[in-house]
Amino acid sequence: MVRHFEQDLDALRGQLLQMGGAAEAIVRKSIDALRRRDPGLCEEVIADDRLLDRLEIEVEERCVTLLARRQPMAGDLRFITAALKISNDLERVGDHAVNIADSGLKLASEPPLKPLVDIPRMADLAIGMLRDALDAFVRGDAVRARELCQRDDLVDDLDDQLFRELLTYMMENPANVTRSMELILVARNLERVADLATNVAEEVVFIAEARIIKHHAEETVSGMRPGEEDFGRA
């Protein structure tokens, strides 16, 4: 019975890693499709997303079965409830890749607005965060997971910078409006992928330390003084 349970947990861990790999790959492919202006590759992204949808349902079913049959306690229980959330986060990464591919399809039929520099950089950062979050998950490494949450600010800064730059393109010439708009949406989607990687990292801390770090709950718990709130939000 105990051995079976360990096998079940390993299988669940394996499914989440498979989802994580698929999530990284789909974001990478969506940005490649955008850079190469390749409609076929954009369509592939849209098809690949179905794998993530399917994997999420499989993870959910496994979690519910485990909860019902094994009645896990403490660390295992936290692991399973976190798995439910992580699979949802990874599935949403796929949705953002699809949004990027949709923009890629529209942009492929028009001349390029400008060389893509910051967007691939944002993509590298977001994919790196996703990979490290999954790595921290496998190792149960809360230190690494915590450190990762701070990298989200870098992606937010790049997103802001790109947003401002693309607004100036729009103002300079009405012919730039639709293409600039699509690039703004692509950057927004990458920013959301980085947020989701941060969510996964927060779940890793929760599994390892039984502590909820999102929404600055830690500061609240550790006795933040009134007025110190920064209205931070996930």
Next chain:
Amino acid sequence: MVRHFEQDLDALRGQLLQMGGAAEAIVRKSIDALRRRDPGLCEEVIADDRLLDRLEIEVEERCVTLLARRQPMAGDLRFITAALKISNDLERVGDHAVNIADSGLKLASEPPLKPLVDIPRMADLAIGMLRDALDAFVRGDAVRARELCQRDDLVDDLDDQLFRELLTYMMENPANVTRSMELILVARNLERVADLATNVAEEVVFIAEARIIKHHAEETVSGMRPGEEDFGRA
């Protein structure tokens, strides 16, 4: 023991309803703040979001405690795992209201671009979906929950229409660019609120019927023929 468990489940249901009420209220307030061009009201939205963040953590803690202490089966187990997801969806509604309030703050300091007609209409639709999803949840009404999922298309159509209209404003005059951009982002956030209401409705169906309807899993299960896929995504 059984009576205690029923009380625990009632308390959990009550917390989710409180979150649902808070989620409706914060979206309503964000749109009021935008219409009235009231920076003070925008700041209130940002502060109110902390309540949703706190409630989500409380729901999570209650769910984990219930799973550990009561080892629920079947319907109760589905209810608790769905509660974890619904609370996450409702917390995200708050984040979208905050995004709208951020746009409201920027727009309050500039002259109005155009009378707001479609955005309040989208907000009414999205808030109505949220209310009905919570209502279906209280009554365990899967029929109503299913019907609701279809209303999401209306909101998507309004979002598309607004997006196109605002692009033309941008092209007509560079002075319109930043304000049009903010309104596009507001509409996108309302569209996401409607998606989240749809997620809640899908969880209601899951609780009532033990069936996962998201990602068109139903069609797949019931034997969709190859080639019939519509690449639909949540």
